[in-house]
Amino acid sequence: MLRPSKLKSFFLFGARGTGKTTLLKQLFGENDCFYLNLLDTEYEERLSASPQLLEKIIDESVIKKKIKYIIIDEIQKVPKLLDIVHHQVEVNGLVFALTGSSARKLKRGGANLLAGRALTNHLFPFTSTELGDQFDLNSALAYGTLPSIFNMPLELRADYLRSYAETYLKEEIIIEQIIRKIPPFRHFLQVAAQSNTKIINYSKIARDVKSDVPTVQNYFQILEDTLVGFMLPAFDTSVRKRMRKAPKFYFFDCGVQSALSKLLNVTLVPSTSLYGERFEQFVINEIRYHAIYKKLDWEFSYFATKDQLEIDLVVDRPGMPRAFIEIKSTSTVQAEHLRHLHRIKKDIPSAEYYVFSQDTIIRNEGGISCFPWQRGLREIGL
Secondary structure: OOOOOOOOOEEEEOOOOOOHHHHHHHHHOOOOEEEEEOOOHHHHHHHHHOOOHHHHHHHHHHHOOOOOEEEEEOHHHOOOHHHHHHHHHHHHOOEEEEEEOOOHHHHHOOOOOHHHOOEEEEOOOOOHHHHHHHOOHHHHHHHOOOHHHHHOOHHHHHHHHHHHHHHHHHHHHHOOOOOOOHHHHHHHHHHHHHOOOOEOOHHHHHHHOOOOHHHHHHHHHHHHHOOOEEEEOEOOOOHHHHHHOOOEEEEOOHHHHHHHOOOOOOOOOOOOHHHHHHHHHHHHHHHHHHHHHOOOOOEEEEEEOOOOOEEEEEEEOOOOOOEEEEEOOOOOOOHHHHHHHHHHHHHOOOOEEEEEEOOOOOEEEOOEEEEEHHHHHHHOOO
């Protein structure tokens, strides 16, 4: 689990509902910090109109009371406050925890990101490791692992996820004024969610949503900037060639992706393509989240050739061999599941090759290691 250091100010980025505020209040304690929530409309409006008010608030509510820690929730709503934060860190040695569910305003507005005076952390939905005995794979694939999901009855989870998807549209898109016309973006969201785990065809998606390729590319950038998904580039030893190839896109949570794609009422059945795609999404997110939490400088991509040979995940691990990973939802790994890895292994013998699945039998087939997916995470260094 993420445990930011209290010795230095930091940013904590994460999508809505990942538990940023709860984590920080547990870290600092309710009585040891001053909490400022920019989702409070009154605070946001006052501080937007006059950012200098923050200095007065700090002087009266923090310094005089000898409080050292300050939490500011959703800092992207008033980026100009970062100049005040910078000053307070330098002059008074205060420690700030600054949360955000959108990096877009900060990046686009040229906000003061404190020039190394604040570390950067990311928070994601629960991982299987964090949930421990409470983890249930079928539930994770159907409803995701947002913290709020575990505090409500099963029959309410679909309604919560629908509400989450609508809240994302309202709070992150409309209120933040990221785009001018919401109907095309709403349609795009559903098409993008249905394209989850697949190679992005910008032209086809543009036709489907009656838009153009640059607009669709910008829409995908919005999804990345608001932290609800990430691009997985195509593998190539040349960075320049890698950038020219079409990426894949993965949503950050299976439940949210299901809500956006209007599939919450569809029962997930093992051995179907939908189940396999959801399993792939979940495992790749698990690998990525664990690597980020451990602050590993790993790079992720997928492998594809012109003759449609495809490997789900390639992991470049500094100081370790490159790992090619096939992700299969099957409970019985068979020879056909290894075929693509065997072909690549002939050309790149120095790499390591894995199959992660629900098969409980651990074995090595011609240099390809087959593991249950949770054990597989440990084997690649997580």
